[in-house]
Structure formats: C-alpha cells, structure tokens
Amino acid sequence: MEIIRVIVTRLAYAVALLMAVLVLNFTLIHMAPGDVADTIAQSMGGADEEILDRIRADYGLDQPFLIQLFNYMGRVLSFDLGYSFFYSMPVTELILQRLPATLLLVFSAQILAMIVGVVLGVISARRPNGILSHFVTFFALFGYSAPVFWTGILLLIGFSLNIQWFPVAGMRDVTIEGGFWVHTFDVLRHLVLPVIALSSIFLALYSRLSRATMMETLGSDYVRTAKAKGLSTRSVVYKHALKNALSPVITLAGLQFSAVVSGAVLVETVFSWPGLGTLAFQSIIARDTPTILGILFFSALMVVIGNLLTDFALRAVDPRMRGR
Amino acid sequence: MSDQATQAPVKAQSPQAPVKAQSPLSEAWDMFKHNHAAMLGLVLLVIIILGAVFGPYLYPGEPFEMVWAPFTPPGTDGYLLGTDYLGRDLLAQIIHGSRVTLIIGLSAAIVTVVIGVTIGALAGFYRGMVEEALMRFTEFFQVLPTLLFSMVIVALFGASLPMITLAIGIVSWTAVARITRSEFLRIRELEYVMASRASGASNAKLMFKVILPNALPPIIVQSALMVGSAILFEAGLSFLGLTDPNVISWGQIIGSNRQYILESSFTVTIPGLAIFITVLAISLVGDGLNDALNPKLRKR
Numbered sequence: 001m002e003i004i005r006v007i008v009t010r011l012a013y014a015v016a017l018l019m020a021v022l023v024l025n026f027t028l029i030h031m032a033p034g035d036v037a038d039t040i041a042q043s044m045g046g047a048d049e050e051i052l053d054r055i056r057a058d059y060g061l062d063q064p065f066l067i068q069l070f071n072y073m074g075r076v077l078s079f080d081l082g083y084s085f086f087y088s089m090p091v092t093e094l095i096l097q098r099l100p101a102t103l104l105l106v107f108s109a110q111i112l113a114m115i116v117g118v119v120l121g122v123i124s125a126r127r128p129n130g131i132l133s134h135f136v137t138f139f140a141l142f143g144y145s146a147p148v149f150w151t152g153i154l155l156l157i158g159f160s161l162n163i164q165w166f167p168v169a170g171m172r173d174v175t176i177e178g179g180f181w182v183h184t185f186d187v188l189r190h191l192v193l194p195v196i197a198l199s200s201i202f203l204a205l206y207s208r209l210s211r212a213t214m215m216e217t218l219g220s221d222y223v224r225t226a227k228a229k230g231l232s233t234r235s236v237v238y239k240h241a242l243k244n245a246l247s248p249v250i251t252l253a254g255l256q257f258s259a260v261v262s263g264a265v266l267v268e269t270v271f272s273w274p275g276l277g278t279l280a281f282q283s284i285i286a287r288d289t290p291t292i293l294g295i296l297f298f299s300a301l302m303v304v305i306g307n308l309l310t311d312f313a314l315r316a317v318d319p320r321m322r323g324r
Numbered sequence: 325m326s327d328q329a330t331q332a333p334v335k336a337q338s339p340q341a342p343v344k345a346q347s348p349l350s351e352a353w354d355m356f357k358h359n360h361a362a363m364l365g366l367v368l369l370v371i372i373i374l375g376a377v378f379g380p381y382l383y384p385g386e387p388f389e390m391v392w393a394p395f396t397p398p399g400t401d402g403y404l405l406g407t408d409y410l411g412r413d414l415l416a417q418i419i420h421g422s423r424v425t426l427i428i429g430l431s432a433a434i435v436t437v438v439i440g441v442t443i444g445a446l447a448g449f450y451r452g453m454v455e456e457a458l459m460r461f462t463e464f465f466q467v468l469p470t471l472l473f474s475m476v477i478v479a480l481f482g483a484s485l486p487m488i489t490l491a492i493g494i495v496s497w498t499a500v501a502r503i504t505r506s507e508f509l510r511i512r513e514l515e516y517v518m519a520s521r522a523s524g525a526s527n528a529k530l531m532f533k534v535i536l537p538n539a540l541p542p543i544i545v546q547s548a549l550m551v552g553s554a555i556l557f558e559a560g561l562s563f564l565g566l567t568d569p570n571v572i573s574w575g576q577i578i579g580s581n582r583q584y585i586l587e588s589s590f591t592v593t594i595p596g597l598a599i600f601i602t603v604l605a606i607s608l609v610g611d612g613l614n615d616a617l618n619p620k621l622r623k624r
Contacts, residue, residue: 020464032480145552145604147559150578150596157589255466262471266560270582280472281564284479292476299469307467 010311014304019073021300025293026072030065032289076297082290086283091294095276099298101171102275104187105194105268106260106302113199114253117206121249122242124207125214136207143204148263152197152270159193166193169272194271198263202256206249213245247317254310257303355616362612368605376422385416387572398590408581408591417572418598424573425602428489429555435493436554437547440500441536447501448508449531459505462498470495471560478566485568492557496550503546507539541617548613552606559599574599 041052056062063071075082081091124133160166167173171190176182217223218241226236268277276295283291356362398406398414406414447458474491481487511517512535520534559575561567567576574595581591 017467145607146600147556149563153592258469261469265471299472300467303467
C-alpha cells in the first residue's frame with residue numbers, strides 16, 4: 001500500500017529529526033560553562049572539588065562525551081528527561097503536568113486564526129476595494145508588526161483592568177465551586193484573551209494568504225466554467241473556489257507550528273497561563289537546565305507531530321498531494 | 325529582458341513590461357516613490373534612525389537615573405513621556421533604547437542573511453547530495469521552536485549583546501536559505517549562466533558573480549523583513565529579561581514595568597508603540613521593495 005509506505009517514511013524522518021534535536025541539546029549543555037554538578041553544589045550551598053568530583057562520577061559526567069551522549073539518548077527514549085532540582089520532581093512529570101494547558105492555548109489560537117482568517121480573506125477577496133478588504137490589509141500589518149506580548153498587555157489593560165470582562169491571569173479561579181460545566185466555563189473565560197493575543201499574529205497571515213489565493217482562484221477558468229453552468233455565486237465561491245484556497249492556508253499553518261510555540265511562551269508569560277511557556281521562562285530564570293532542555297525536546301516533538309498532521313490533512317483536502 | 329525575480333508563486337505568467345532605457349535601480353525607485361504606504365514607511369524609518377543617532381545628543385537625559393517621582397504621567401513637569409516604576413525618564417529610555425533595538429535588529433538580520441544565503445546558494449548551485457544534506461539541515465532548524473531555542477542559547481551562554489544577536493541569527497535564517505535556493509535552482513538553468521560556464525568561469529565566480537546578483541531582489545526583500553522580525557525577536561527576549569541588564573532596550577522597558585500596569589499603563593504602552601511603529605515602517609518598506617523589485621507583481 002502506497003499510503004503505508006508514505007506514513008512509514010514520514011515517521012522515520014520525524015524520529016530522525018527528534019534524535020538530531022537530542023544531539024544538539026546535549027552538545028549545547030556540554031559546551032555551556034558549568035554543569036549539573038555545579039548546579040547541585042549551588043543548591044546545597046557550595047561544595048569543594050572532591051564532592052564535585054563525586055557528584056560528577058555519580059551522574060556519569062566524568063565519562064567521554066559520546067558515552068554520555070548515548071546514555072542521555074537512551075534515557076530520553078525511555079521518557080526519562082532527568083530530574084529538576086528546582087521543582088524537585090522528574091522533568092517528564094513536570095512537563096506532562098503543564099502540557100495540556102499549552103495544547104489548549106495553542107490549538108484554540110490556531111483554529112480561531114484559521115477560521116477567522118479564511119472568512120475575512122474570502123469576504124475581502126470578493127470585494128477587493130471594499131472597506132473590509134482595507135481593514136484586512138491594515139489588520140495584517142498590525143498582526144505582523146505588533147509584538148505579541150504587547151498585544152497581550154493591551155488586551156489585559158483594556159478588557160480585564162478597564163472593562164472587567166475577563167480575568168487578569170491564570171487558567172482557573174480556585175474559589176469557584178460547581179460542577180463540570182461551571183469549571184469549563186471558567187477555563188474558557190480565562191482562555192479568551194490569551195487566545196486572541198496569540199492568534200493575532202497568525203490571523204493576519206492567514207487572511208492575507210487566503211485573500212490572495214481566493215482572488216487568484218476566482219479569476220481562474222474552472223470558476224468561470226462553474227459560473228457559466230449557471231451555478232449561484234454562493235455555491236461557486238464556497239463549494240468550488242474555497243476548497244482550492246484552503247490548501248495553501250493549511251500548508252502555511254503547518255509551517256507556523258514552531259512560531260506558535262514561540263508566541264505561546266510570550267503570551268503565557270503575560271497572562272500567567274500555567275503551561276510550558278511559563279515553565280520555560282521560570283526554569284530559565286532559575287537556570288534549571290534539565291527542565292529547559294526537556295521543554296525544548298517536547299516543543300520540537302510538538303512541532304514534528306504538528307507537521308505530520310498537516311501533511312496528512314493536506315493529503316485529505318488536496319488530491320494532487322497524494323502519491324508524492 | 326531583465327532577469328528580475330520571479331517570486332510570484334500565485335501569479336500567472338504575464339508578459340513582462342517593455343524594457344525602457346532606464347537602469348533597473350531607478351526604475352525600481354520610480355515604482356517605490358509612487359507607493360504611498362512604502363514612502364510613509366521610509367519617512368518613519370528615517371525619522372527613527374535619525375532619532376537613534378542624534379537623539380541622545382539632543383535630549384541628554386540619563387536613562388538609568390532616577391529623576392522624578394515614579395509613575396509620573398506623561399507631560400508632567402517637563403517629562404514628556406513621564407517616568408517609570410523607578411522614577412526614570414521614559415523619553416530618555418526610549419531614545420537610548422532605540423539604539424540597541426536598531427543595532428541588534430540590523431546585525432541579527434545580517435547574520436541571518438549571511439548564513440541563509442550561503443546555505444541556500446550552496447544547496448541550489450551544487451544540487452544532488454549537497455542540496456539534500458543542506459535542506460535536511462534547514463528543516464531541522466525549522467523544527468526547533470525559534471524563541472525557545474534562542475532563550476536556551478542566551479541562558480546557557482550569557483546574555484551579552486553579541487550572543488543575543490547570534491542567537492537570533494541562528495534560529496531565523498531558514499526562510500532566507502529556502503528563497504536563495506529556489507532562486508539559484510531557477511537561475512542556474514538560464515542560458516546566460518550556461519554561457520559563462522561554457523566560457524570557463526569557476527564555480528565560485530558562477531555562484532557569486534553570475535547568479536547571485538540576479539537572485540538578489542527577493543533576498544533583499546526578505547532581508548528587509550528580517551530586520552523587522554529580528555527587532556520583534558529581541559523585544560521578546562528582553563521582555564522576558566534575557567538581555568544585558570546594563571543596556572536599555574524597548575522590550576526590556578516593557579518587561580520591567582509590566583508588573584505595574586495597575587499603577588500606570590503608559591510605561592508599557594509607549595515602548596510597545598515604539599516597537600510597533602518601527603516594525604511597521606520596516607514592513608511597509610519591505611512590501612514596497614517587493615512591489616518595486618518584483619516586476620511580475622506590478623499589475624496587481
């Protein structure tokens with residue numbers, strides 16, 4: 001089966017990429033001044049050379065680089081990312097605790113950006129000189145030029161300090177009591193501003209791209225044929241043209257995964273969203289190297305999975321992609 | 325016919341405009357001049373650069389010194405933009421910060437372009453195994469979440485300005501590499517390149533003297549946009565506090581005043597506005613360059 005062969009090669013390639021990330025990770029810590037032994041010694045309040053050497057022997061830090069590298073990769077492949085001395089817990093556990101919050105934020109933002117972006121793009125493509133079209137152009141420029149953390153702070157000032165519609169920070173209100181729906185609604189209320197802030201960057205990209213492809217498609221021969229057949233404009237635009245305008249947007253969205261993760265770090269920091277981004281920020285301030293590297297690995301994993309999903313989504317939407 | 329760029333993936337081939345007796349540069353400038361948005365961007369950019377160069381002499385305020393009560397609103401007692409949480413003059417901070425912001429933006433973009441053009445040119449010129457290996461390398465860097473990776477570099481190796489510049493450059497070059505490669509792939513098959521190859525030009529000469537000049541237009545556009553994204557990048561890093569504490573930058577002003585938005589919001593909104601306007605000016609210029617250097621896009 002063709003499709004199985006494709007899936008297997010893609011997966012193998014993804015695994016190879018992740019291994020490369022691990023090698024890079026490890027090389028980076030190795031090159032950086034100071035090592036785990038120093039960190040442990042620091043958290044104990046200092047230690048002499050002899051104790052440092054003992055710690056190094058305990059953690060295998062006295063072995064040659066390649067052996068250490070293999071040990072490290074072996075551990076990571078068994079989902080052991082090391083131990084965080086700052087949070088006093090295994091890194092894997094720490095990350096898995098924070099991962100759902102980040103996934104929720106990132107996916108909501110991407111979906112919002114894609115839906116609103118495509119809708120704006122399609123509407124403005126139908127009236128290239130209308131008010132909405134100019135609005136889209138302006139909005140695209142704003143989304144590209146405004147620092148996302150600033151957008152976040154502006155939303156915060158506007159909608160939770162001045163007009164108190166949304167909570168200032170966090171993901172849930174611990175004082176709220178009630179059933180499942182009450183809590184879900186609470187999380188959604190906390191989610192609104194961070195999602196808007198994060199999607200602002202991508203919304204601009206998607207609306208601009210879908211406007212361009214839509215204008216291109218609307219001028220093409222097959223759309224003219226469909227119109228000549230007597231189909232209504234609505235059916236031509238939304239059934240025939242939209243399908244074709246969608247696949248570049250999906251491709252672009254797939255390329256944005258790494259940017260989304262980066263944006264999430266800033267947005268989470270602004271809104272104290274308890275995800276991987278705040279964790280990354282805190283562990284960098286605390287110089288908690290195992291946690292930082294664990295997050296880097298997990299984010300790369302997220303990007304790789306995102307790319308795989310995009311690839312398969314594209315195959316589903318666009319028959320021309322099959323067999324490649 | 326001029327061998328200008330054809331970076332117009334969605335546009336159908338339209339016949340090129342008849343060649344006028346005009347140099348490509350002055351033709352491009354003519355296009356650019358009539359683009360109001362691009363000219364607005366250019367004017368803004370010139371003002372910002374002049375402000376960064378001469379500002380500290382015209383407005384000799386000390387950005388690190390406490391001059392007045394904290395959170396003085398803008399316009400009070402001669403402090404045009406007010407003071408921050410430590411009572412430091414915000415205008416002085418913005419003026420001094422503009423230098424760091426612009427210098428890092430520019431030098432990180434240069435690092436980006438040097439790495440990207442080298443890798444893209446080698447991949448597009450040699451093809452085969454070299455291309456395969458280099459493009460895999462590029463994809464690898466696309467998988468790394470850019471901001472996180474540069475945070476890690478800065479955290480591990482220290483937050484000096486050169487290290488921040490390098491950290492931004494290392495994570496941002498992939499787009500430039502891909503554009504350069506696709507231009508090289510296209511141009512290397514053109515007849516004039518074959519002619520120089522046949523007349524015995526060395527590979528280095530073919531790459532840098534024969535192909536590169538004609539591949540430049542889209543690279544220039546991308547580099548202009550790179551300056552903007554490097555500025556945003558630097559702002560993000562310094563907002564998170566990953567910056568040299570002894571130099572002031574716009575992102576850092578926002579980061580350090582962020583906790584006090586209840587007391588005063590302008591210490592956050594004003595520096596953010598400065599970043600926004602600068603990056604906006606650069607993107608307007610970049611878009612204008614794209615239209616001016618890209619003849620196939622002209623009839624939009």
